[in-house]
Amino acid sequence: MGQKTSWPCSTKWWQILLLTLYAGYQILDELTIVSSAGSPVFAGLIAGLIMGDLQTGLFIGGSLQLTVLGVGTFGGASRIDANSGTVLATAFSVALKMDPLLAISTIAVPVAALMVQTDVLGRFTTTYFAHRIDKHVEDFNYKGIEVNYLLGALPWALSRALPVFLALTFGAGAVQSAVDFLETSLPWLTKGLTVAGGALPGVGFAILLRYLPVKKHFPYLIGGFVLTALLTTLFGYTSTLGTAVAGLSEDFTTKFNGLSILGIALIGFAIASLHYKKLIETPKVVAAVNPNDVEEIEDDEI
Structure with missing residues (x-):
């Protein structure tokens, strides 16, 4: 062959x-x-x-x-x-x-x-x-x-x-x-x-x-970073503690999972939804605009 x-x-x-x-x-x-x-x-x-x-x-x-x-x-x-x-x-x-x-x-x-x-x-x-x-x-x-x-x-x-x-x-x-x-x-x-x-x-x-409007929404950026860091640390310590306890006791079978990316995404979606709802419910104030005035576009909004 x-x-x-x-x-x-x-x-x-x-x-x-x-x-x-x-x-x-x-x-x-x-x-x-x-x-x-x-x-x-x-x-x-x-x-x-x-x-x-x-x-x-x-x-x-x-x-x-x-x-x-x-x-x-x-x-x-x-x-x-x-x-x-x-x-x-x-x-x-x-x-x-x-x-x-x-x-x-x-x-x-x-x-x-x-x-x-x-x-x-x-x-x-x-x-x-x-x-x-x-x-x-x-x-x-x-x-x-x-x-x-x-x-x-x-x-x-x-x-x-x-x-x-x-x-x-x-x-x-x-x-x-x-x-x-x-x-x-x-x-x-x-x-x-x-x-x-x-x-x-x-x-x-x-x-x-x-390219995102970071300057306009800087508080959300800080809040999201801090929240993710805190939850990641909390879930990490909990998972480590569960592993340590499982090593000491054979009867301990509970598993602790890490922080899910989906969980972070849902938190971000909830905050974005609240912000969007606030924007559409806020009455818009119409002001007189001079035709000669041109609104400046910030560099992070291009």
């Missing part, structure tokens, strides 16, 4: 196929359906399920989601493709047993930045079908409009699916060599990149706060 073909880094052929299909679909979902399936955290969920390590996938996806939290596009501008970066970082992290933080800094971020070029290529090639649609509009050819609209989705899908497929199929050896070199010859650089990967979500928050 002949030898079985082994795919790079224990990545099965069906895993490569599914990850490639999802990479092509996620950009179409982001552009049309907008079901959140085209987001880094969802990409981490899908990639984690396919690779058999949901925790790593969600960690990398969540970190990339926070990293691009304040990044957006305006008009036809391109931005870094954190979704494809999440897919590849999760796949290689699980297959090579890499530290997820190291995978974020060495794979996810560089890939996300490089994919800007394929995004531009995808936008450029779709103009061919756009011109064909314009021609069919003039001829009232509705069938031609539908066909070319659907064909225009192919360049978008390929702009993500093709790079992901090539990287998963042929790039695993290069990634493995780079990881081995970093861990053996440059351990100081590995530690630095790991720290950088952990700091990236903070960068995303900083970008987001830069």
Whole structure:
């Protein structure tokens, strides 16, 4: 019997196929359906399920989601493709047993930045079908409009699916060599990149706060930070105490969970709802406005 073909880094052929299909679909979902399936955290969920390590996938996806939290596009501008970066970082992290933080800094971020070029290529090639649609509009050819609209989705899908497929199929050896070199010859650089990967979500928050009206709602920012810090400390101490008691008594089976992100989100939602209700119930005072006066836009409200 002949030898079985082994795919790079224990990545099965069906895993490569599914990850490639999802990479092509996620950009179409982001552009049309907008079901959140085209987001880094969802990409981490899908990639984690396919690779058999949901925790790593969600960690990398969540970190990339926070990293691009304040990044957006305006008009036809391109931005870094954190979704494809999440897919590849999760796949290689699980297959090579890499530290997820190291995978974020060495794979996810560089890939996300490089994919800007394929995004531009995808936008450029779709103009061919756009011109064909314009021609069919003039001829009232509705069938031609539908066909070319659907064909225009192919360049978008390929702009993500093709790079992901090539990287998963042929790039695993290069990634493995780079990881081995970093861990053996440059351990100081590995530690630095790991720290950088952990700091990236903070960068995303900083970008987001830069564009939010923080000056106007500064009390809410302080209150949310203090409340989260207090609850996190309280839940952390309670969980530690429960673990200590469980170690002393076998009859103690109660489990104490940590502070849920959902709980924090609900607290924030409640405060935001109260603030919104107060705004709509407050009677608006109409004042005479000089036409020559121009209201100044604060820098954090642009």
